[in-house]
Amino acid sequence: MDIRQIMKQAQQMQERMAALQKELHGREVTVAVAGGQVTVVMNGRHELCGLTINPTAVDPRDVEFLQDLVISAVNEAVRQVDAMVEKEMGTLAGGLNLPGMGWPGLGG
Numbered sequence: 001m002d003i004r005q006i007m008k009q010a011q012q013m014q015e016r017m018a019a020l021q022k023e024l025h026g027r028e029v030t031v032a033v034a035g036g037q038v039t040v041v042m043n044g045r046h047e048l049c050g051l052t053i054n055p056t057a058v059d060p061r062d063v064e065f066l067q068d069l070v071i072s073a074v075n076e077a078v079r080q081v082d083a084m085v086e087k088e089m090g091t092l093a094g095g096l097n098l099p100g101m102g103w104p105g106l107g108g
Helices: 003-026 063-094
Strands: 028-033 038-043 048-053
Touching: 003 063, 028 063, 038 063, 048 063
Parallel strands: none
Antiparallel strands: 028 038, 038 048
16 A cells, blocks of 8 residues: 555545544433433533433432432443444544554554
8 A cells, every 4th residue: 555545545534533523422322320310411522411300319318319320320421422432433443444543442
């Protein structure tokens, strides 16, 4: 493979990555914990877009429990967004046949 082909392929991949990143920013994950007591919605930019708390989860005598549920839901949403991004970017990086050109963190 000559250098022009490599450069062209790298530019095409950069364009595809930019488009995919834009698409991923618009995607959302929804996570419910404790049987739906707390539900969060997070987008691909790791921005919290929604938070729903079931009124039955609100106990003024046990605020810590509610706090733990919110933390749990947000942390799981972050994990799911990370997994979504890693999967999509890994698929894209796998399409480039250049040695050592994997997506960071994917072992490539």
